[in-house]
Amino acid sequence: MTKKYAVGVDFGGTKVLSAVVNIETGEILASEKKKRKQAKEQDEVVSKICNTIDEALQEANVSASEILGIGIGAAGMTDRENGILLKAANIGSTNVKLAEPLSQKYGVPVQLGNDVEVATLAEKSFGAGVNCDNFLCVFVGTGVGSGVVVNGSILRGHTGVAGEIGHTTLFPDGRLCGCGGHGCLEAYASRTAIAKAIVARIQRGEESVLASQIDESKGIIRSKAIFQALAAGDKLAEDAVRQGAEYLGIGLTSSLTLLNPEKLILGGGLIESVPHYFETAREEIFKRILPITGSKLVIEKSVLGDYAGVVGSALLIVEQYSLHPEKFASHEVEAVSTI
Template identity: 35%
Template sequence: MSTLGIDLGGTFARAAVVDEHGRIMASAKVALTERSPAAVVEVIALAAAAALAEGGGVTVHGCGVGAAGQIHRDSGIIAVAPNLGWRNVPLGALLAQRLGQPVRVVNDLAAAAWGELHAGAGQGATDVYVVFVGSGVGSCIIANNQLVRGAGGVAGELGHTKVVPNGRRCGCGELGCLEAYAGGHNLIAQARELLASGRSTVLAQLAGGDPNRITPVTLEQAADAGDLGAREIHERAGHMLGMAIANMVTVLNPARLIIGGGVLTHCPGLRRHVMEGVQAFASNTSREGLLIADAELGDDSGLIGAALLAV
């Protein structure tokens, strides 16, 4: 039995026809030119239609959507989606009406984690903790083969745990979140602030003086080259990530810790901080038998997981 998986990002909507084993049979991607709920629903419908056409018109039984944001447990209402500028959008109901299919909406990390559990690095485990650091910081808890969603559906929001009282403002609107210091968008924002201050000749050289050329990789390169300001931002982010993840390992005692996302994939220094943090700060007993693995499915994890969650 095949289902539709949707990965809704801030710039694209991806759709895939996925079989019951987590194999992608056909897929399509459509750019978001507008971010209003009505416009995004139409883009998702276009991507879904293209994927179904590529799949030869296969019949699907349900649709799962992974979206970046805080999502109410049963209603499919997106409470907060910073990348889209949404608050309290009933995406599940809007899509079900448009597609004529039952739709399940989950956090994008929940979808990615479910994909990794069933078709990637989590296979064979029942207690898994998944952390992705990309534009933001997301995580998901799987205990005894079940998603831990919490009473309101927002359990596992590691990126919005507080690490600095009244600190930097996060995209969620609150102050001092981990994501505000270690998420990709906010690493770039801090590096641009450093560049504007004139205190980083190394960063200026690497970016050619253009703030728009700065990425988390640029920041790590400047830190590695000895730039003190870049090193401060980089090491603070790595320390915060490492300790936060280590504390979750202590609390949850997972059999497997899966890490991924573009920032950790392309910034080996930050990934090293995470590994060192887990070794230094997780309790000894929680580290016994812990396997740390890199995510295996890349950008497809959310598509696969969303589709499998639709069943």
């Protein structure tokens, strides 16, 4: 590989972050972030992404011809083959074509993947998963998602959705989940689930310092607010977080028993902002797991934080280069022939 830069795009629920990444070191040369606001339709979404890419390239003083390609990690369901964002989480966009227009504009291959998959790739190359061929990465925030690495490769599954750990069943007749099912792990262990449990308990008359925040934010409580309530010694917040973390531990024990990985890497808003949550989930796992599965299991936090999305997205294109180098060669020929 002669090119040493790629562009990574983190297309999230509220923002678009693009960065020029040194693919050998994971270093970010320049990045540009914009709020997504109303950008929902095809043209608006594409132009928003292009704006951030153009500015990041300019700031890094790198031209489009110097990059290997563009990787996009999107929060939502993606059609990898055709580079289409099928359904974006919390955004309302459907069937947005991303790979084709971006590939035409910049003259390089573009690869689309989901946000958890790219964060897992980033941990594998530059984070807690370095030198580890079998691990499970789980991210807990508004939902619970995971990336599975088996024998050094990301497991994608038959229809590309392997790792939807948040929708494994914890209780057959349990709480309604965002996916339409009942009793999913995500409906018990995510920040959204914990916030809902806190709100319900306050409404039933329990006391909490978070009571005043329910009206202000219409029932939505952020990880930071939960962290502040814990720091203030709020018993209800402590109890709800402990319960959520125990549910996570119970749910993950099943997956760990199935996969027998070397490491479990935990990341996301709740893990980063609420240390108590990580420790409790960890304890719950070691309480339940088969001794032979748990004997050499290492559980640790992800290390890349906010920039895992752009670095991992850039790595998506590196992965494509190693799998399908011919696609990159044809791009070079096309680019030359259009001059």
